[in-house]
Amino acid sequence: MFFTQTLRSSYRYLQRQAHESPVIFYSCVIGAIGPVMVVTVPPIRERMGWRPAEIVPTSYPLPQRARTPVQGYEDQ
Amino acid sequence: MIKKHTQIKMNNNLTITIINILLNLIDVLCIVLPVLLSVAFMTIIERKQLAAHQRRVGPNIVGYYGLLQPFADALKLILKETIIPSQSNKVLFFLAPISTLIFSLLGWGIIPFGQGLALSDFSLGILYTLALSSLGVYGVLLAGWSANSKYAFLGSLRSTAAMISYELILSSAILIIILLTGSLNYNTIIEIQQSVWFIIPLLPVFIFYFIAILAETSRTPFDLQEAESELVAGFFTEHSSVPFVYFFLGEYSSIVLFSCITAILFLGGYNLPEVFVNNSIINLQSIILGLKTCIFCFFFVWFRATLPRLRYDQLIELCWLNLLPVCVAFIILIPSILVSFDLVPF
């Protein structure tokens, strides 16, 4: 009972704000959609069969062995 | 023998340098002269189009359809006396219009008129544009302060406040485009729009952007600087003849420049969609860019013919209380969409 009352009053408050200051209200809504999307959308997409793409390499792969200092090229 | 040889070599180097400088000069003239012509024609377009909106004829005596009217005006203004007010700060009084003209003409240096057809294919082109549009404020501020007249001072204060406020909207709208392209280079931005013009996915952003450039070039409905009914002519009340021409040229040059940048950022610049593959003998790219620029120039005059002027407090409140919150919301929303759908450009 208390819960529905709170829900209804907050709904009424939001409705009032959307009417009184629509710019602030809807920009809050649009701004809040963004972070929510970042959290919710990738799990849903993964459940529907999406696999994250491989990261595009930005440099060449370094060899796994230890580096050997090069001989014979000193500036002499 | 050796001395003579080096002499010839030095002469050769000097000749090559001079030829290079001449070629650079020709390149620059190829941009600046058509720009000045287009600015002249922009003034006559504005007068003719305003006349058409109000069912008048407009200027039609000088040349065919009044086509030579801007040249006649320019000649007349060059031959007029320059009045320097006795209480003004003389150096700044001349420096202000000159800086306005310079900063609005320098913006053309990085506009690509075709693939690789730019004066400089600058990798930070967007930042260059933003920097120049910020510097444009100085002309207005200095003009109002140096003229030492009440009307000029008030006009410059108002228009400075308006320009810097809307600069914010402009740079945030451009930031959203940069999020979609991942590059500050104009050529890259155009190439990315080959699949879809940004005006389609970013229509709300385009609307903010256009409002911002209307205020940035101080056109109606935001032309508070020259609110004729209250401030005579705003910040250039005291300027006459050539300094006045510089303000005029600077204003119209920045209108054409911003129309061009809008065409590049939102309508795909010199590219048309894949339907028209552009490999004919005649390169149509710069003509396409010109036509797209004309659309926005038309919009500028259309708004002037349609909308009344805002009051100063309305202007500031529209910027800070209405446009900026929505812009901030879009700056959060659009990268979120990109990140959550894995669409981030690299």
Place this chain on the structure above:
Amino acid sequence: MNNLLMLFFFVPFLAFALLGLNVLLATHKPDESKVSAYECGFSVIYGQTRSTFQIHFYTVAILFLIFDLEILLLFPLAVTLYQVSTFGFSIGIVFFIVLTIGFVLEIGSGAISLTNFDQPNQK
């Protein structure tokens, strides 16, 4: 010398050349009423132009400085969003939310509404 540098030299040259043309061609006969400040027909009141002006313009300029800096600081993030991926994005969002709180504070304190200056007792 590249093309952009040439433009940087040529455009000021053009501006000064046109000004020189005006000096050469136009008449120059100033008299007292011509060079006095324009006052819509009244004689000049001295000391009115360098007087105080409303603080509101200054406030707008200061606010512009902060917010333009904020947006320009986001440009590097926008360019490298792929490299910094979700982590960098979340840091960017935190940065932006902190500044948005500042923006709300600034609107709430009435720094940019002009009407507060005219009628202090209205609200």
